[in-house]
Amino acid sequence: MARNGKPRRAPRSNGKTNGHAKAAHWVGRKLKRKEDPRLIQGITHYTDDLKLPRMLYCTLVRSPYAHAEIRGIRTDAARAVSGVAGVFTAEDTASLGMVPCAIQMPDLKVPKHPVLATDRVRYVGEPVAAVVADDLYAARDAAELVEVDYEPLPVVTDMQKALSNDTPYVHDEFRSNKAFTHTLKNGDIAAAFKKADRVVKQRMLNQRLAPIAMETRAVLAEYLPGEHRLTVWSSTQIPHLLRTQVSVMLGLPETAVRVIAPEVGGGFGSKLNVYAEEGLIPWLAMKLGRPVKWSETRRENFTATIHGRDTINDVELALKKDGTVLGLRVRILADLGAYHQLLTPLIPQLTALMLAGCYKFPAIDIEIQGVFTNKMSTDAYRGAGRPEATYIVERIMDIAAHELGMDSAQFRLKNFPQPKEFPFTTITGLTYDSAKYQESLKRALQLAGYDTLRRRQKNGWKQGKYYGVGVSTYVEICAIGPSAATPAGGWESGTVRVEPTGKVTVLTGASPHGQGQETTFAQLIADELGIDPEDVSVVHGDTMAVPYGIGTFGSRATAVGGTAAYLATQKLKAKMATLAAHLLGSTPGDITIGRGHLTAKRNKKSISFGELVMAAYTARNIPPGFEPGMEATHFFEPSNFTFPFGAHIASVEVDAETGEVKVDKYVAVDDCGNVINPLLVDGQIQGGIAQGIGQAMWEELIYNEEGQLVTGSLMEYALPKAHFLPEFTLDRTVTPSPVNPMGVKGVGEAGTIASTPCMVNAVCDALSPLGIRHIEMPLKPERVWRAIIQVQAAPKEPEPAIVPALAAAAARKPAQKTARRRV
Amino acid sequence: MIPANFDYESPRTLSEALELLASREDAKILAGGHSLLPAMKLRLAQPALLVDIGRIGGLSYVRESGEHIRIGAMTTHAEIASSKVLQRFSPLLPQAACQIGDMQVRNCGTIGGSLAQAHPAADYPAVVLALDAEIVVASRTGEREIPAREFFTGMFSTELHPHEIITEIRVPRTDDQGIAYKKHHHPASGYAVVGVAVRLKLSVGKIDTVAIGITGVGQNAYRATAVENALRGKPVAAIREATAHVAKNVEVLSDNYASSDYRQHLAAVLTRRALEQAAGGRAK
Missing domain, CATH: 3.30.43.10 (Uridine Diphospho-n-acetylenolpyruvylglucosamine Reductase, domain 2)
Structure with a gap:
């Protein structure tokens, strides 16, 4: 990775939050991850690696139809296969609770969502029967023998058709496919459009994506009747919330359920959920009296793990001719799929909140309709609503800049709030904590050599070369979040325990699954206690070991979970100071902690960290009323979200003959507040940018009219590969958040949020001299090519064709799939 | 699974x-x-x-043998890509081999396996066609040679009989010719949405020899004979116009990634670019 300019070491804090001086020497360092040696060597365990004595294997029979009535299911042939322990259908699992949805909204239609389909299937991949056997071979062989008598029903996969009068209903009981309408209005929108010199309109789609974590989902359950203890291993981002939900689904006391998230190989939001299998597999283990394991195949992962995005957006921006924005009107159709998963209806609401972007809109008017279709549910996927919002805002801003003939960077600078306006209240009602949007954009322009790129672009046009420069400035909502704004609590727990030998255990309710908090939390706590990160062990993902927590999602683990651990450490430090003062003949306020010692400033006496901790445990010489031991817990409730931001610039070249796009430069300047480990922050940004460019360029889940997922394998669904991308140039600005004492903001999703519109802006910018203003994602070469031949075939002013072959192709046939050119 | x-x-x-x-x-x-x-x-x-x-010995080799290079059927794509003999005497194969799939695929996949599979978007079929290669197959009753131009008969279908095994591929030396392989990779599978292999020889400014193998476009790989015929005896300047015939009489494939229109257009563009490259940039 290239980092142009001087690598800036993030200052540890804004200086206001910590009363006493300390040697802050681990935070801010590029420590390699403590997690990596075991992961790289393969000497650790994911759920699928676990094997228990007498364990059975489960395979699910899934619907091949997007919509059908189940007339009957015959399981006798499957049961007869040697090694099969049982075949189960909805009749057997009637006592199991529904797959939960945590979202409550007025008038929200919440369909029944059984773990196995009862009389109907509503999407391809819906589980219908479970086959359990001694080994997977027997289970798969038997699964092929389960006979389901389906009566296919009319299918609806198109949201607009789903809302029309003449449509099949996904759920007959609602007599409508509309699940909810959500509005957010503020300011005088009518006046804004009335006084506007110009109104810029564009429809833009945000296509359906698959999260594709490297590790697919897996669940293992074991029930020990003597202890009345159900243990569930699951590849999840939310072990405690899952425990609560599993106990509800199975009707067990929560104390009888233990959830363990072993190594989890990525989630991107797809494991921030409670799935049918997470209720079903424990139920099977209890029913059969043997451990049962289920591991998802990649095909199942495509069809039966939540999807992301999938919205149709009609956007209107009101502007003054000097480029000042006056108002934004957005109408969104959000495809929810057939059922609500845990947070399905929430995601579009996050989009609404973030639609002001980093601009001063005086008025906004948003209406979102959630629509049922015969597809897998959508839910949180990296960014969860914010990439959708940022795409809308950043695309319409770019289109507006082109229409006004303004430079897209200057146009943005004109509409940013000034740094002195923070905390800044947006038109959508959020309070942005801190930001300097101007600084990150200017830095990005400088690193990209923006003026040079623009010159190359102008010269290129003369030679028939199409270079484009894409700018995207973003703000995101992180550290989710204040509990009032979340369905199940937005706090986090942290316990810090100094063991008698002076080694430290940190228990966190966050549930890292690739983010590296075993390293960053160790750095953070090591600095607070004046010890080495090697001596700090971070434990997570086991509900029997860790106090109740919320989990890892929404770029919250460090800003909320890290703060909980930090504040627990402050309690410990106060306790240590009390004991040290007692032992050193001083007062607590006189004690400093650092470099493995506690020292009394006045009499210069000191005691080693180890001796002090041992004294707390032996407890033979402690002050009156002093509680022995050395452990503290803090449940941290944040007062606000945090709002990281930044500016990305992409430089591309479009081959106008083939429609192929080459990214030749990508610059990202991100601001996630103070940085604990620059290496990990860069890693998050790198991966995020790749994933976001993946949406812009290649990724796309396509359901056909029959509701079959036609891009449901890695042979059709194109993930970004390393050689598709240039080396990214990364830098950052540091604007600490006032919301937490460490001044951190969160960085897990930033790259994904900024890079998608950045790429589309770049490609549309490249083709702007041809009169192309918008091309839908993904920017497949054919889409780009069609957009080009379409404008060239357009009857208006006859421009010379760029390439004769193009003109010939354009003349040959009209476009089939229209790459939209709307005015 | x-x-x-x-x-x-x-x-x-x-x-x-x-x-x-x-x-x-x-x-x-x-x-x-x-x-x-x-x-x-x-x-x-x-x-x-x-x-x-x-585990059968002796099926993996690259040998120079007079006017031909002989390649054992179990030779992997990686071995072909890095073969010094091929790079020197018949570089079209290595040029295509290093564009197949990814490193793991290239380390395991074999030329015999790929040809027998006859995937409509595999890379080798275009190359063996352009090279006029011979495919040697063995059965219990003996050995026979199948010219590449007769080998591919449809999607996943070949002249190979059910009880035959490909043992060797013989390709001519092309030291005196220009060659090029141009490919548009499917971003997910890495297969050729369009792959064009060309071999070309100029004689006093005119095209003397030209062979064009196309993969990814039709049910099976084919020789673009209409383009070849339009070019033989013509100057390189004729290339642009001639490539319009690249899919003549071919039922062009269509899928979610590329419609038949686009595929055909891409085939024409890549054929032109491959021919221009093979002609040493002398076209224009």
């Missing part, structure tokens, strides 16, 4: 393998396994017997 039940044999000699192959109706040959095993894991293929020819 868990395949259906199957028997497995790994003979040590070619004649044993041929016997085994003839012994069972639904036996399949396992070479590099990069097409067959994924299909078996999805239970799309359920052969009763796998005859693994990977």
Whole structure:
């Protein structure tokens, strides 16, 4: 990775939050991850690696139809296969609770969502029967023998058709496919459009994506009747919330359920959920009296793990001719799929909140309709609503800049709030904590050599070369979040325990699954206690070991979970100071902690960290009323979200003959507040940018009219590969958040949020001299090519064709799939 | 993923393998396994017997032999890509081989396996066509040579009889010719959405020899004879116009990634670019 300019070491804090001086020497360092040696060597365990004595294997029979009535299911042939322990259908699992949805909204239609389909299937991949056997071979062989008598029903996969009068209903009981309408209005929108010199309109789609974590989902359950203890291993981002939900689904006391998230190989939001299998597999283990394991195949992962995005957006921006924005009107159709998963209806609401972007809109008017279709549910996927919002805002801003003939960077600078306006209240009602949007954009322009790129672009046009420069400035909502704004609590727990030998255990309710908090939390706590990160062990993902927590999602683990651990450490430090003062003949306020010692400033006496901790445990010489031991817990409730931001610039070249796009430069300047480990922050940004460019360029889940997922394998669904991308140039600005004492903001999703519109802006910018203003994602070469031949075939002013072959192709046939050119 | 039940044999000699192959109706040959095993894991293929020819000695080589280069059927894509002999005497194959799939695929996949599979978007078929290669196959009754131009008969279908095994591929030396392989990779699978292999020789400014193999466009790889005919005896300036005939009489494939219109357009563009490159940039 290239980092142009001087690598800036993030200052540890804004200086206001910590009363006493300390040697802050681990935070801010590029420590390699403590997690990596075991992961790289393969000497650790994911759920699928676990094997228990007498364990059975489960395979699910899934619907091949997007919509059908189940007339009957015959399981006798499957049961007869040697090694099969049982075949189960909805009749057997009637006592199991529904797959939960945590979202409550007025008038929200919440369909029944059984773990196995009862009389109907509503999407391809819906589980219908479970086959359990001694080994997977027997289970798969038997699964092929389960006979389901389906009566296919009319299918609806198109949201607009789903809302029309003449449509099949996904759920007959609602007599409508509309699940909810959500509005957010503020300011005088009518006046804004009335006084506007110009109104810029564009429809833009945000296509359906698959999260594709490297590790697919897996669940293992074991029930020990003597202890009345159900243990569930699951590849999840939310072990405690899952425990609560599993106990509800199975009707067990929560104390009888233990959830363990072993190594989890990525989630991107797809494991921030409670799935049918997470209720079903424990139920099977209890029913059969043997451990049962289920591991998802990649095909199942495509069809039966939540999807992301999938919205149709009609956007209107009101502007003054000097480029000042006056108002934004957005109408969104959000495809929810057939059922609500845990947070399905929430995601579009996050989009609404973030639609002001980093601009001063005086008025906004948003209406979102959630629509049922015969597809897998959508839910949180990296960014969860914010990439959708940022795409809308950043695309319409770019289109507006082109229409006004303004430079897209200057146009943005004109509409940013000034740094002195923070905390800044947006038109959508959020309070942005801190930001300097101007600084990150200017830095990005400088690193990209923006003026040079623009010159190359102008010269290129003369030679028939199409270079484009894409700018995207973003703000995101992180550290989710204040509990009032979340369905199940937005706090986090942290316990810090100094063991008698002076080694430290940190228990966190966050549930890292690739983010590296075993390293960053160790750095953070090591600095607070004046010890080495090697001596700090971070434990997570086991509900029997860790106090109740919320989990890892929404770029919250460090800003909320890290703060909980930090504040627990402050309690410990106060306790240590009390004991040290007692032992050193001083007062607590006189004690400093650092470099493995506690020292009394006045009499210069000191005691080693180890001796002090041992004294707390032996407890033979402690002050009156002093509680022995050395452990503290803090449940941290944040007062606000945090709002990281930044500016990305992409430089591309479009081959106008083939429609192929080459990214030749990508610059990202991100601001996630103070940085604990620059290496990990860069890693998050790198991966995020790749994933976001993946949406812009290649990724796309396509359901056909029959509701079959036609891009449901890695042979059709194109993930970004390393050689598709240039080396990214990364830098950052540091604007600490006032919301937490460490001044951190969160960085897990930033790259994904900024890079998608950045790429589309770049490609549309490249083709702007041809009169192309918008091309839908993904920017497949054919889409780009069609957009080009379409404008060239357009009857208006006859421009010379760029390439004769193009003109010939354009003349040959009209476009089939229209790459939209709307005015 | 868990395949259906199957028997497995790994003979040590070619004649044993041929016997085994003839012994069972639904036996399949396992070479590099990069097409067959994924299909078996999805239970799309359920052969009763796998005859693994990977342990038969002497099927992996690249040898110079007079006017030809002889390549053992079990030679991997990686070996072909890095073969000094091929790079020197017949570089079109290595140029295409290094664009197949990814490193893991190239390290396991074999030229014989790829040709026998005859995937409509595989890279080698275009190349062996452009090279006028001979495909040597063995059966219990003996050996025969199939010219590449007669080998591919449809989607996943070839002249190969069920009980035959490809043993060798013979390609001509092309030291005196310009060659090029141009490919548009499918971003997910890495297969050729369009792949164009060309071989070209100029004689006093005119095109003397020209051979164009196209993959990814039709049911099977083919020679773009209409383009070749339009170019023979013509100056390189004729290339642009001639490439319009690249899919003449071909039913062009269409899928979610590329419609038949786009594929055909891409084939014309890549053919032109390949020919121009093979002509040493002298076209324009």
